Structure formats: C-alpha cells, structure tokens
Amino acid sequence: MIVNTWWVSLVNRFSSPVLNTFEEIGKIFILLGQICLGILKLLRQPKKFKKFYYPLIMEQMVNMGVNSIPVVITTALFTGMVLAVQTGVTMEAKLQGASIFVGSIVNLALIRELGPVLSGLLVTARVGSAMAAEIGTMKITEQVDALRTLATNPIEYLAIPRFVSIVVMMPMLAIMADVLGSLGGWMVATVYLGVNSHVYWYGAQVTVHMYDVFTGLAKSLVFGIILCIFALHRGFATFGGAEGVGRATTGAVVNASITLLIVDYFLTQFFALF
Amino acid sequence: MLRLEDLHKQFGANLVLRGVDLEIKKGETMVIIGRSGEGKSVLLKCIVNLIEPDQGKVWLDGRDMLQLDGKGRDHLRRRFGFLFQGAALFDSLTVEENVSFGLRRLTDYSEARIREIVKEKLAMVGLKDIERQKPAELSGGMKKRVGLARAIAMNPEVILYDEPTTGLDPIMADAINDLILQMQKKLSVTSIAVTHDMTSAYKIGDRIAMLHEGRIVDVGTPANFKRSKNALVHQFITGSAHGPISLV
Ligand SMILES: Nc1ncnc2c1ncn2[C@@H]1O[C@H](COP(=O)(O)OP(=O)(O)OP(=O)(O)O)[C@@H](O)[C@H]1O
Numbered sequence: 001m002i003v004n005t006w007w008v009s010l011v012n013r014f015s016s017p018v019l020n021t022f023e024e025i026g027k028i029f030i031l032l033g034q035i036c037l038g039i040l041k042l043l044r045q046p047k048k049f050k051k052f053y054y055p056l057i058m059e060q061m062v063n064m065g066v067n068s069i070p071v072v073i074t075t076a077l078f079t080g081m082v083l084a085v086q087t088g089v090t091m092e093a094k095l096q097g098a099s100i101f102v103g104s105i106v107n108l109a110l111i112r113e114l115g116p117v118l119s120g121l122l123v124t125a126r127v128g129s130a131m132a133a134e135i136g137t138m139k140i141t142e143q144v145d146a147l148r149t150l151a152t153n154p155i156e157y158l159a160i161p162r163f164v165s166i167v168v169m170m171p172m173l174a175i176m177a178d179v180l181g182s183l184g185g186w187m188v189a190t191v192y193l194g195v196n197s198h199v200y201w202y203g204a205q206v207t208v209h210m211y212d213v214f215t216g217l218a219k220s221l222v223f224g225i226i227l228c229i230f231a232l233h234r235g236f237a238t239f240g241g242a243e244g245v246g247r248a249t250t251g252a253v254v255n256a257s258i259t260l261l262i263v264d265y266f267l268t269q270f271f272a273l274f
Numbered sequence: 275m276l277r278l279e280d281l282h283k284q285f286g287a288n289l290v291l292r293g294v295d296l297e298i299k300k301g302e303t304m305v306i307i308g309r310s311g312e313g314k315s316v317l318l319k320c321i322v323n324l325i326e327p328d329q330g331k332v333w334l335d336g337r338d339m340l341q342l343d344g345k346g347r348d349h350l351r352r353r354f355g356f357l358f359q360g361a362a363l364f365d366s367l368t369v370e371e372n373v374s375f376g377l378r379r380l381t382d383y384s385e386a387r388i389r390e391i392v393k394e395k396l397a398m399v400g401l402k403d404i405e406r407q408k409p410a411e412l413s414g415g416m417k418k419r420v421g422l423a424r425a426i427a428m429n430p431e432v433i434l435y436d437e438p439t440t441g442l443d444p445i446m447a448d449a450i451n452d453l454i455l456q457m458q459k460k461l462s463v464t465s466i467a468v469t470h471d472m473t474s475a476y477k478i479g480d481r482i483a484m485l486h487e488g489r490i491v492d493v494g495t496p497a498n499f500k501r502s503k504n505a506l507v508h509q510f511i512t513g514s515a516h517g518p519i520s521l522v
C-alpha cells in the first residue's frame with residue numbers, strides 16, 4: 001500500500017516550516033529567560049558586575065547607542081519635515097485649513113508611532129546586523145567554545161552587555177528622534193508653510209499628553225528587546241562558514257523587522273484601550 | 275584519572291564516534307592519532323563537554339562530568355586547558371587580554387602579577403613583545419602559540435592539545451614538543467594531544483592511541499607502536515597510501 005500520497009507530502013511540506021517557526025519562537029523565549037536570569041544573578045554580585053560588566057556595557061552603549069545617533073536623528077528630522085509638508089500642503093489642498101493642525105499631527109505621529117518605529121528599524125539594520133554577524137563569526141571560529149573552556153558563560157559575557165545596552169539606549173534614541181522630528185516639522189511649518197510658531201507648539205501641546213510619550217517609550221523598549229534577542233539568537237545559532245554568517249545576519253534583520261512591525265500593531269491596539 | 279567510556283556521537287547520518295573507550299593516567303601524556311576527519315577534535319570536545327556525546331561517560335577522578343550542572347561543569351573546566359585546532363583567539367581582544375582572560379575573570383591577582391604571568395607564558399611559547407597586537411595581525415603559527423599560552427595560563431591539571439605543532443616550522447615544533455614535555459615533568463600535567471605529526475607523537479607520548487572508524491583500535495607505548503602488528507597502525511605510522519585503510 002502506498003501511503004505517500006500527494007496530500008501526505010503536501011502536509012509535510014507545509015507543516016515543517018510551521019513547526020520550525022514554533023521551535024524558533026520557543027528558543028527565543030528560552031534565550032530571553034536565560035538573559036533575564038543572568039541579569040538577576042549579576043545584580044546579586046555587584047563586585048563582579050562593576051569589574052567586568054560595567055566596562056563591557058559602556059563599550060556596547062557607545063557602539064550601539066551613541067554611534068547610532070547620526071542615522072536616527074537625520075531620518076527623524078526629514079520625517080518630521082515630510083509630515084509637515086504632507087499636512088500643510090497635500091492635506092490643505094484637499095481640506096482647507098488643515099495646516100493649523102500641523103503641530104498636532106507631526107508631534108502626535110512622531111511621539112506615538114514614527115519615533116519609536118523608525119529608530120527601531122534603523123537600529124535593527126545597523127546594530128542588529130552587526131551583532132548577529134559578530135556573534136556568528138565568534139561561533140564558527142570556535143571563540144564561543146573557547147569562552148566555555150575558560151569557564152565563562154557566553155550568554156553572560158556576550159549577550160547580557162548587549163541586551164542591557166540596547167534596552168537603555170533604545171528609548172533614548174526614540175526621544176532624540178521625537179525631538180529632531182518635531183524640530184524638522186516646526187522648521188517647515190514656520191519657514192515654508194507660514195504657520196505661526198506659536199500655533200505649531202500650541203497644537204503639539206494640546207494633543208500630545210504624557211500618556212502618548214509613555215506609550216512611545218514603552219514601544220521603543222519592546223522594539224529594543226525584539227531586535228536584540230533576534231540578533232543574539234541568530235548569532236548563537238550560526239553554523240556553516242561565511243555563508244552561515246550571512247544567513248544569520250539577514251535572518252536576524254528580516255525577522256526582527258517583521259516582528260517589530262507586527263508587535264507594534266498589537267501594542268498600539270493595546271495602548272488604545274486606556 | 276580520566277576515563278572515557280563508550281562515547282558515541284553522530285551528526286545527522288554521520289557516525290563520528292562509535293564507542294570510544296580510553297583511560298588516561300595521572301601525569302601521563304596520551305597522544306591520539308588518526309586520519310583527518312576521523313573525529314579527533316570531536317573527541318577532545320566531548321571530554322570537556324563542548325559537544326554533548328549521544329551516549330557514554332567521561333569520568334574525572336571518579337566523577338561523571340556529563341552529569342554535572344552548569345556551575346559544577348564550569349568549576350571542573352577550570353582544571354582543564356584547551357588548545358583549539360584553529361587557536362580560537364578572541365579577535366576583538368589583544369594578545370595580552372586573550373592570554374590573561376581566565377586570570378582576570380577567575381582569580382584576584384593584581385594587575386602587575388597578571389602582566390608578569392602573561393609575559394612568562396608567552397616566553398614559554400617563544401613569543402615576546404606582542405602583547406598589544408590583535409590576533410588578526412599574527413601569523414598562523416603565532417596564533418597557535420598564543421592559543422597555547424592562553425591554555426596554560428591558569429596552570430591547569432589537564433591540558434588538551436588539538437594539533438599543537440601543526441603550522442609551525444620544524445624548529446618551533448620541536449620547541450613546543452619540549453614545552454609539552456616540560457609541563458609534564460615540572461608541573462606533572464596530564465595531557466591529551468591530538469596530532470598527525472609522528473615525530474611529535476613519539477617524542478611527547480607516553481602512550482599513543484589510534485582512532486579509526488569511531489573506535490580506538492590500538493593503544494600502546496611509542497616503542498610498541500613502532501613494532502605493532504596491527505595493519506591499520508602500521509599503515510598509518512609509515513604513512514602509506516596502500517593498506518587496509520581505504521582512501522575514500
Ligand atoms: N559541529 C559539527 N557539525 C556537524 N558535523 C561535524 C561537526 N564537527 C565535526 N563534524 C564532523 O565530524 C567528523 C570529524 O570531525 P573532526 O573535526 O573531529 O575531525 P578530525 O579528526 O579532528 O580531523 P582533522 O585531523 O582534519 O582535524 C567530520 O566528518 C566532520 O564533518
């Protein structure tokens with residue numbers, strides 16, 4: 001009897017990617033758990049933390065955070081400017097008087113949405129890729145194994161400093177994106193659209209509340225965790241030479257970006273409840 | 275002191291280790307020979323549990339290393355030094371930071387003391403004044419020797435060498451052989467060395483074991499090995515393309 005009919009192979013073909021995805025998700029949560037436990041453990045050893053991890057974290061903060069500032073603020077500046085033009089010119093043409101809302105629209109969109117999302121995507125591309133490539137290379141050249149032989153846990157040594165730096169730096173980058181985007185919008189509004197500076201800032205003031213700022217920062221924190229964990233997971237799972245490192249890097253950036261956008265939707269829905 | 279019992283490891287359909295039994299006595303240097311791709315590196319990694327064997331046990335002083343939790347394992351690993359086949363130096367760190375990695379993290383020696391130890395270990399492997407260089411700036415043989423310096427930095431009881439002399443010029447290779455002998459004599463280190471280099475195997479080995487098709491096919495002193503009646507051993511040590519070992 002031939003069991004291997006067309007539908008069996010069809011099921012096999014579609015079930016294995018699904019199973020792989022679930023396996024991947026499981027592994028990511030395990031990694032996240034290990035990192036959190038590791039951090040808790042380190043917090044109980046302040047001496048060790050100060051001696052080894054403080055310098056590592058500082059180095060990563062400069063690498064990931066400070067060096068990302070130029071990209072993030074340039075992007076934010078131009079996004080703010082574009083938003084202002086779209087509101088003050090495009091919208092104005094269809095709905096007369098729309099331009100008095102420039103300040104409200106630009107600032108609300110940036111603070112709730114574009115600041116965190118754009119900085120998240122840019123940092124994924126810039127830092128997530130580098131992180132996956134670096135750890136992937138260490139994996140295939142046996143440096144990760146070498147850490148173990150020196151009685152050092154690779155998660156503690158490699159993952160925790162990167163994770164902590166991203167979690168601290170992401171919200172800060174989002175704040176910078178917000179500020180620069182807002183200034184970009186203001187520039188266009190006052191210089192090009194002829195909106196009174198006072199009207200721009202008044203619009204921002206009445207629409208943007210503390211809660212909006214909070215949701216934006218909470219989002220950026222979550223995005224930081226997502227991009228970091230995907231990059232670390234892919235890096236540590238690297239095998240198969242230079243090609244494997246390439247695969248890890250691409251996989252980290254693509255998966256983190258998609259997840260980031262999907263999670264963004266659900267977070268937005270969730271925050272809209274209150 | 276170290277006993278391997280029925281170690282099995284396979285990667286997918288590739289059966290690499292198929293029941294390795296081997297006992298290494300305290301203070302002895304055991305040389306493992308075998309063809310490329312036989313699983314010698316895999317065997318060394320199984321001993322320190324960098325690779326989890328599918329089956330079998332690794333006994334160290336009567337304790338099963340594979341049964342330990344992460345902490346106990348880390349503790350035991352401090353008793354081991356491991357020289358990787360490809361050196362596996364941390365390429366974002368300098369030579370000095372590589373060699374002192376374990377000392378900095380696991381001991382509370384003073385900075386001056388650590389520097390002194392690094393200098394001393396580098397001198398032992400025939401290197402000096404390269405502390406500030408990065409691994410990328412070193413030659414293959416230099417990397418290997420820095421890797422060796424890192425492996426011996428913490429004065430381990432057991433050292434696992436994966437091809438210590440490959441990639442070195444003959445004079446340096448002999449110096450490294452001397453170093454391995456010295457470590458055994460002066461510090462009574464127990465060693466396992468994987469090598470293809472028969473000159474080195476005869477010189478450093480108290481006993482030699484041959485790995486073939488996933489099992490240890492013969493163990494004996496260098497003198498016994500030279501006179502071995504085992505056709506596999508004979509073919510290997512004479513380096514002949516003709517004999518019972520097929521090329522493919
Ligand atoms: N991480 C791994 N994943 C899959 N297969 C592996 C892995 N490591 C080793 N192998 C396979 O195990 C076998 C033995 O490899 P190993 O590196 O131990 O050989 P070796 O005896 O050290 O050879 P050489 O003398 O060339 O170093 C090879 O067939 C290799 O393809």
Ligand SMILES: [Mg+2]
Nearest residue numbers: 314315359436
């Ligand atoms: Mg090998």
